[in-house]
Amino acid sequence: MIREARLRDLLPAGSPSRLEASGVVAADGHYLVVCDNLRAVAVIDADLSRVAANTLNPTGPGPGNGYEDIARDPVTGHVFLLVESAERDGGHQARVEEYDESFRFVAAGWLEYPLPRPNKGIEGLEFARRDDQVYLLGLHESGGLLVFRPGRRNWRHVATVDLPAGLPLADFAGVSVAGARIALLSQESAAVWVGELAPDKWAATGPGRVRRFPRGYCTVEGVCWLGPESMVVVSDRAKRDSRPARCREKEESLHVLDLDDLSPAGPVNPAGPR
Structure with missing residues (x-):
C-alpha cells in the first residue's frame, strides 16, 4: 500500500465512530467517501494527514x-x-x-431496473x-454492469456491458472507469478485475487481469x-459473526495502492457472475 488510514482517524472530533465505507471518488486533491450507514459525504484531504481540513457533509433526509x-x-x-x-x-x-459541488440537493431519480429483493x-x-x-453505470451485485441514460425523470436502462465470460469474481462490490480503463471490485474474492472498454460499444475488449488483495x-x-x-479503495466494517478477527485490522479504512503491489489471482469462482 502507498498509504492508508482509518476513516475515524481522518474526520473531526464528534464524527460518528461507525463508518461503514462503501464508495469513494477522487476530486481536486480530496477523496469523497460515502458510507452505507450514513446519509453524508466525507471530504478527506488526499495526503491523509491534514485532519483539520476534512469535513463530513450531511445530505438530509431520504x-x-x-x-x-x-x-x-x-x-x-x-x-x-x-x-x-x-x-x-x-x-x-x-x-x-x-x-x-457544495452538496446542495439538485435532483433524485430511479434507476429503472427491477431488483429481486x-x-x-x-x-x-x-x-x-x-x-x-451522459450515462450512469450501475453495478448489479449479480446481474452485471448496467448502462443507464437520463429520461424525463428517472434513469432508463439502455444496455448491459458485455464483460468476459466466467469472470473470476465471487461478487461485485465496486466499479471505476477512467477513459478506457475499468476496474471491478469483489469483496468476497478480495480481488479486483482490471480491463478495458471499447470506445464505440459497451463491451470489454479482452479478458483483462485479476489482482488479489x-x-x-x-x-x-x-x-x-x-x-x-x-x-x-475503501473498506466496509467486517461482520462480527461471519468474518475472522483479522478482517477488523483493515476495516472502515481508506487505502491508496499500486496495482503492482497486488498478487496475480487465479480463478476464484469461474461459475460466478458475468
Missing part, C-alpha cells in the same frame, strides 16, 4: 440509511449518490440522488460521457482510479 456508492461528473462537479434499493410500485429499484441491489455507480451523452483486506467495497496503475 430513503435508506446511507449510500452504497458515489460517482462524480468532472465537468460540473456534481456528485451522484447511490441508494442500493428502495421500494417502488410494489417492487424495488435503486435510487440516485444528485448534489452540486431489498438487499440485492445496485452495489456500484460510475458516471460516464460518450458522444456528448493481501491477507486481511476482507471488506474492500468501493474503488476509484487515480492513475494507470494506482487506485484508492
Whole structure:
C-alpha cells in the first residue's frame, strides 16, 4: 500500500465512530467517501494527514440509511449518490440522488431496473460521457454492469456491458472507469478485475487481469482510479459473526495502492457472475 488510514482517524472530533465505507471518488486533491450507514459525504484531504481540513457533509433526509456508492461528473462537479434499493410500485429499484459541488440537493431519480429483493441491489455507480451523452453505470451485485441514460425523470436502462465470460469474481462490490480503463471490485474474492472498454460499444475488449488483495483486506467495497496503475479503495466494517478477527485490522479504512503491489489471482469462482 502507498498509504492508508482509518476513516475515524481522518474526520473531526464528534464524527460518528461507525463508518461503514462503501464508495469513494477522487476530486481536486480530496477523496469523497460515502458510507452505507450514513446519509453524508466525507471530504478527506488526499495526503491523509491534514485532519483539520476534512469535513463530513450531511445530505438530509431520504430513503435508506446511507449510500452504497458515489460517482462524480468532472465537468460540473456534481456528485451522484447511490441508494442500493428502495421500494417502488410494489417492487424495488435503486435510487440516485444528485448534489452540486457544495452538496446542495439538485435532483433524485430511479434507476429503472427491477431488483429481486431489498438487499440485492445496485452495489456500484460510475458516471460516464460518450458522444456528448451522459450515462450512469450501475453495478448489479449479480446481474452485471448496467448502462443507464437520463429520461424525463428517472434513469432508463439502455444496455448491459458485455464483460468476459466466467469472470473470476465471487461478487461485485465496486466499479471505476477512467477513459478506457475499468476496474471491478469483489469483496468476497478480495480481488479486483482490471480491463478495458471499447470506445464505440459497451463491451470489454479482452479478458483483462485479476489482482488479489493481501491477507486481511476482507471488506474492500468501493474503488476509484487515480492513475494507470494506482487506485484508492475503501473498506466496509467486517461482520462480527461471519468474518475472522483479522478482517477488523483493515476495516472502515481508506487505502491508496499500486496495482503492482497486488498478487496475480487465479480463478476464484469461474461459475460466478458475468
